[in-house]
Amino acid sequence: MPQSTDTSGALPTTGLASGRSHITAGSKLTGDLQVPGLVELFGHVDGKVTADAIMIEESGSVDGELHAAKVSIKGRFEGKIFGSVVNLHSTAKASGEIFYETLCIDSGAQVNSSCAVKKST
Numbered sequence: 001m002p003q004s005t006d007t008s009g010a011l012p013t014t015g016l017a018s019g020r021s022h023i024t025a026g027s028k029l030t031g032d033l034q035v036p037g038l039v040e041l042f043g044h045v046d047g048k049v050t051a052d053a054i055m056i057e058e059s060g061s062v063d064g065e066l067h068a069a070k071v072s073i074k075g076r077f078e079g080k081i082f083g084s085v086v087n088l089h090s091t092a093k094a095s096g097e098i099f100y101e102t103l104c105i106d107s108g109a110q111v112n113s114s115c116a117v118k119k120s121t
Contacts, residue, residue: 021051025059041075054083058091082118 020038023029027043035051041060049062053070056062061076071083073092086100090108098115105111 023060056092084118 019036020040021035023039023041023043023045025042028046029043030046032048033039033045033050035049037051038053038055039049039051040055040057041049041062042057043060045062046064048065048067050067052068054066054068054072056073056075056077058074060074062079063077064079066077066079066081066083068082069084070087071081071085072087072089073094074089075091076093077096078094079096081094081096081098081100083099084101086098086103088094088103088105088109088111090106092106092109092111094109095112096114098113099118100115101118103115
């Protein structure tokens, strides 16, 4: 069942495989991170993040790849995004490549990316 973000930018947790995980501010992870459900990133990840839904908060950053049905960015991202629904909020700073089915870019977002629609299979 498709769901969208509400006006606060929060991603819903209903219908996700399993709950919510947090990477706290000040954390630095390197490598591949695979998380069931929603992962909220307040810290930094250098590598590949795979989850049902990914939220990079304003204090968060990722250098690498994001793979999720729902991707929401408020912080900094550099690399490749593979998502069905991708939201770049007004505070987002994104560069790289974005592959999406639905893309929403809020006014004020800093985007230096190539964007391409994913073909549904």
